[in-house]
Amino acid sequence: MSAICHPPPGGVILLSREPSRDAPRVSFTERGHLRCLLGATFIEATAFLDAHPWQGVRKCLINQPGFQRLTVIGVLGAGGHGSGLHNGPIASQVAAIELGPIPGGRTTTRRLERGEPDFDRVLTHLGRLGPVLAVELDVVDRFRLAESREVLEIHGNAATRERQLSALIRRAIVAQADPRVHSADVWIAPYAQARIVVAALGTRHFTRQSVSAWQRPLALRSAALLQAANVAWNVATALRPGTVPGMLQQAVRMTATRRLVLEARDALDLGAPNRLPMHAIETAIDLDDVARATRAIVTTLAYLEEIATRRSLYVCAPVGIRFVGTTTAAGLSPHAGRRRTMHIEVPTFADPRLRAAEVLAPLQRLFARDFSGRPHWGQGLYLSATELRPMWDDSELRELRAIVARDDPHGVFANPLLDSLLALG
Ligand SMILES: Cc1cc2nc3c(=O)[nH]c(=O)nc-3n(C[C@H](O)[C@H](O)[C@H](O)COP(=O)(O)OP(=O)(O)OC[C@H]3O[C@@H](n4cnc5c(N)ncnc54)[C@H](O)[C@@H]3O)c2cc1C
Structure with a gap:
């Protein structure tokens, strides 16, 4: 199990009021993106798309990981992917992401849309950017x-x-x-x-x-x-x-x-x-x-x-x-x-x-x-x-460090390995 995805001691509770398991965690946005809330799995996403055509047309995801029990936000955060050179990783399917507040740091929910500054950097969030409340995914006609x-x-x-x-x-x-x-x-x-x-x-x-x-x-x-x-x-x-x-x-x-x-x-x-x-x-x-x-x-x-x-x-x-x-x-x-x-x-x-x-x-x-x-x-x-650092551009690590330091200045979601990689603290 990855020490970055599951840092010791682990178990930071992301939200005190996670949406009820009974409430639907997947829906369409007004623009026809698939909105997946914290905790929603690919099973829920694909089942929703099966049951709900968008404007009369059945939709699906262009790509997905090989296991549908994983959560959409978790797979995204770990840099997850499906397969195929025509498609990027799951991150490429994201049109918008919502980051929740962090005690002592980001005070309000921050919504970022594709093309906005920071958007591309926060998708592989690794749980370090606090609670990701929702993501909105592109969908395509069912195939x-x-x-x-x-x-x-x-x-x-x-x-x-x-x-x-x-x-x-x-x-x-x-x-x-x-x-x-x-x-x-x-x-x-x-x-x-x-x-x-x-x-x-x-x-x-x-x-x-x-x-x-x-x-x-x-x-x-x-x-x-x-x-x-x-x-x-x-x-x-x-x-x-x-x-x-x-x-x-x-x-x-x-x-x-x-x-x-x-x-x-x-x-x-x-x-x-x-x-x-x-x-x-x-x-x-x-x-x-x-x-x-x-x-x-x-x-x-x-x-x-x-x-x-x-x-x-x-x-x-x-x-x-x-x-x-x-x-x-x-x-x-x-x-x-x-x-x-x-x-x-x-x-x-x-x-x-x-x-x-x-x-x-x-x-x-x-x-x-x-x-x-x-x-x-x-x-x-x-x-x-030390072994991980040479594989990323210094400038990328610097930019991500600045985002983490700004949004979580007290290290509420600190992760020993990740923080060491980003030279935080
Ligand atoms: C059987 C199996 C098959 C797999 N197949 C694939 C595959 O085909 N392609 C692929 O890319 N990967 C695959 N994986 C790996 C998978 O991407 C990782 O295991 C990933 O961590 C799963 O995400 P999760 O949310 O289900 O689990 P978690 O490990 O709990 O979450 C992943 C990370 O995201 C964080 N996180 C989760 N939700 C939130 C949230 N709402 N806000 C903030 N942080 C959050 C967690 O803290 C953790 O750091 C597979 C794994 C398994 C077990």
Whole structure:
């Protein structure tokens, strides 16, 4: 759990009178934006859009994170994203944000609209700017997506595999240059077996076809199957770790999907895998240098192989690659100042016997040091302020520091790691 999103001692109560759970926390504004109050989840947002057309037209979000139980304001505040080079992170969908009063600081609610000074900086708020009372999101006409997932086997020695992996990432990028493609992602089983790496390339095309009669493969849909896999993997890792690579390759093979048409909100929801207790790091890497970005993936796989061979420590889930397009989001956004970003997510089961931190912390350091890989604030975070600082422009940190110092002069929402990063206090 991120020390920035959940600072010790934690538990600052944002508002003494949070809106009642029964009152709707999502509505349309007069201008047709989707207004989400503090605490509203993506489930509430998508359910509202399903039930309430705007001026007779059904609407939806252009993008959303892969898990709808998360809150809109929390995902925004952690620099969250969906996938697709045509779309920025969630911050890019925000038309307005309302920051509530802070004792001894900001005295009234402050509403900022897109284009106003500070707007781009406060979106990745990290809970440090006090209560965010509401955000207003852009919506688009409802659309459907045709999802397909092609499984690929990459053969050969390490150098050949590296070339083929790079080609695969380039394929995912090129696919997204087509305006008919909403997004693409890649999952990679992290360990080679018999010199084979198994990967899957998922693409989502806009379509007018009706929703398919069939469903996603069981491996992506059945929570029971995934729970069983969770138990099996935990046992295998403890007793016969050598079986983990083969199991992971099989898991990726089982995600193969022929063209499946879904409503956008369902296509963008990853489904059952997100219901497992996982621990992950996720790193945002500048995609302007594609060769360097793909080297980061190759480095990830080499690192994971090495720690598995040397110390019998395995991760128990595929490595995920997602893409984020241009945004004006600034401040501590993982995407600030970058035209295109590639995310590498390395998840594993949260079972303490898997010693996730021992595997993931050095990898996160390596990403930061060698690839300027900024962490997703809402995932596992092991970096110190000193390690984080070089990845953002000094001027951005200065501007954000000025906003925090002005709005929360007494440090009501102080956060040791964040304040150290911003050189506050
Ligand atoms: C299963 C799963 C799947 C995920 N998938 C994705 C994904 O696809 N894409 C992605 O980008 N991320 C993803 N994440 C990471 C996610 O973005 C973070 O976990 C994020 O912290 C979730 O926000 P939350 O509000 O639900 O939780 P929290 O962690 O409680 O909130 C996040 C931060 O925002 C602050 N905060 C929340 N609400 C307010 C408010 N109203 N005012 C001020 N501060 C506030 C909190 O204090 C905290 O610092 C996933 C996480 C999980 C568990």
